[in-house]
Amino acid sequence: MSDDEPDTDQTFHHAERFSRARAAQAVALLEDYAEMIGDLMAEAGEARVADIAARMGVTHPTATKAVARLKREGLAVSRPYRGVFLTEAGQTLADHVRARHRIVVDLLIAVGVPTETAELDAEGLEHHVSTQTLAAFKQYLDTSRRGD
Amino acid sequence: MSDDEPDTDQTFHHAERFSRARAAQAVALLEDYAEMIGDLMAEAGEARVADIAARMGVTHPTATKAVARLKREGLAVSRPYRGVFLTEAGQTLADHVRARHRIVVDLLIAVGVPTETAELDAEGLEHHVSTQTLAAFKQYLDTSRRGD
DNA sequence: GCGGAAATATAGCCTTGGCTTCATTGCTGT
DNA sequence: ACAGCAATGAAGCCAAGGCTATATTTCCGC
Numbered sequence: 001m002s003d004d005e006p007d008t009d010q011t012f013h014h015a016e017r018f019s020r021a022r023a024a025q026a027v028a029l030l031e032d033y034a035e036m037i038g039d040l041m042a043e044a045g046e047a048r049v050a051d052i053a054a055r056m057g058v059t060h061p062t063a064t065k066a067v068a069r070l071k072r073e074g075l076a077v078s079r080p081y082r083g084v085f086l087t088e089a090g091q092t093l094a095d096h097v098r099a100r101h102r103i104v105v106d107l108l109i110a111v112g113v114p115t116e117t118a119e120l121d122a123e124g125l126e127h128h129v130s131t132q133t134l135a136a137f138k139q140y141l142d143t144s145r146r147g148d
Numbered sequence: 149m150s151d152d153e154p155d156t157d158q159t160f161h162h163a164e165r166f167s168r169a170r171a172a173q174a175v176a177l178l179e180d181y182a183e184m185i186g187d188l189m190a191e192a193g194e195a196r197v198a199d200i201a202a203r204m205g206v207t208h209p210t211a212t213k214a215v216a217r218l219k220r221e222g223l224a225v226s227r228p229y230r231g232v233f234l235t236e237a238g239q240t241l242a243d244h245v246r247a248r249h250r251i252v253v254d255l256l257i258a259v260g261v262p263t264e265t266a267e268l269d270a271e272g273l274e275h276h277v278s279t280q281t282l283a284a285f286k287q288y289l290d291t292s293r294r295g296d
Numbered sequence: 297g298c299g300g301a302a303a304t305a306t307a308g309c310c311t312t313g314g315c316t317t318c319a320t321t322g323c324t325g326t
Numbered sequence: 327a328c329a330g331c332a333a334t335g336a337a338g339c340c341a342a343g344g345c346t347a348t349a350t351t352t353c354c355g356c
Contacts, residue, residue: 015205018180021272022344025173029313032166050333057163062314064335069312081321081334107259112284121281124169128272136260170314177343197304210344212305217342229304229351 021128028127031097032056033066034075037086038094046083100134101126107137110144169276176275179245180204181214182223185234186242194231248282249274255285258292 036055040047053063067084070076075090086094104126108118129137184203188195201211215232218224223238234242252274256266277285 011199011202014184014203017268017271019205020268024272026312036162048333049335051159054159055162055166057167058313059315060334061316061336065313108281108284111255111259111288113281114284117278117280117284120165120168121276121278123165124172124276125273128269128276130265130269132265133256133261133269136256136262136265140259174342198302206343207345208304209306209346213343 024128029066030070030073030075031093031127032123033063033070034086034090034094035097035101037070037076037084038091038098041086046085048083052084097126100129103134103137103141104129106141110141172276177214178218178221178223179241179275180271181211181218182234182238182242183245183249185218185224185232186239186246189234194233196231200232245274248277251282251285251289252277254289258289 033052033056036052037047040051040055044051049060049063049067052067053060056063056066058066067076067078070084070090071078074087075093076084076086078084101122104122105118108122108125109115113121181200181204184200185195188199188203192199197208197211197215200215201208204211204214206214215224215226218232218238219226222235223241224232224234226232249270252270253266256270256273257263261269
C-alpha cells in the first residue's frame, strides 16, 4: 500500500460486494428448484422427485435433499412417496423467478446475444440480478421495443 | 406428463444448462481471488493474506485455504509466511476476469442500470457470462458508443 | 539482540450440495 | 393377489468454502 490507511474504504466496499454475491448464491439453488417444480406442476399437475432430478441434472437423492430444504423454508410440501407441491410462497417465488428469467433472456437477446446462448447464460446470471437491475432491464426492453 | 416420452429432449437441455451454471459457480471463487491478488500485486507489489481476506470479506484462514486452492490449480505461488504471487496463468486469468468485469459493468450502465447497482450486481453476474455473450456485450458497447 | 505484537499457518468444526449404495414403498401386470 | 420393478427414502461419503481457536513465525521497536 502507498499510504497509511489506503484501503479501508475500498476494502469495505469490496467485501460488501462479495458478501452480497455469496448471499445471492445461497438462495439460487432454491430458486431453481422452486421454478422447476412450478413448471412440472403446471405441466403434469404434480412434481415427482425423479422428474425434478432429471431436469436439474442431478441424482434422485440430491433432488430429495433439495426438496427437504424447500420444505424447511416453507416453499414446498410433500408426503412420503408422494409428489412434491409448492406452497403459496413457493408458487410466488417460482412465478417471480420465471418472470425474471424471461426478462434476462430477452435483454440478452436485445443487446445481441444469440438466443441459444442467452438461454444458457441466463440460467446462471438471473440469480444475481437485483431488483433495480431488473427494473432497468424491463424499462430498456420497453423503450427499445417502442423505439424500433 | 401428457405424452409417452414428453420431456426427454427438453429435460436434457435443462440439465445441461444447470450443469453449466454449476460448473461456472465452481470456478467463480478462484476467479475472484485471482483478480483480487492481481489487484493487490499491482498496487503493492505483493499480496498478503491479510489484505486478501479483508478485501474478500472473509477471515484469514479462509483466505489461506483459497490460496491453497489457487496453488493447487497452478494459479499462484507462495512460500510459508511470505506473500502470495500469481503465476503466469494466474495473471492471465486475473487480467481476463478484470476485463470481463469492466465490460459487464459498462453494459449494465449502458442499458440503464445505476452505476452503483451495476458494480454490485456485476460481481455476481460476471462469472456466468460466456465468451459469446461477452463478445455480444463488447459489440453492443462499441456500436452504441458510435451511435450516440 | 531480544521480546512482544502482528501476520501467517494449522487444526477442527459446520453447512451446502453433490455423489453412491442400500432399504423400503407403491404400482402394475398377469 | 401378489411378484417384481420403478420410484422414493435413508445413510454415509466427499469437496468446497465458510468459521473459531490455537500454534507458529516474522518483524519491529527498544
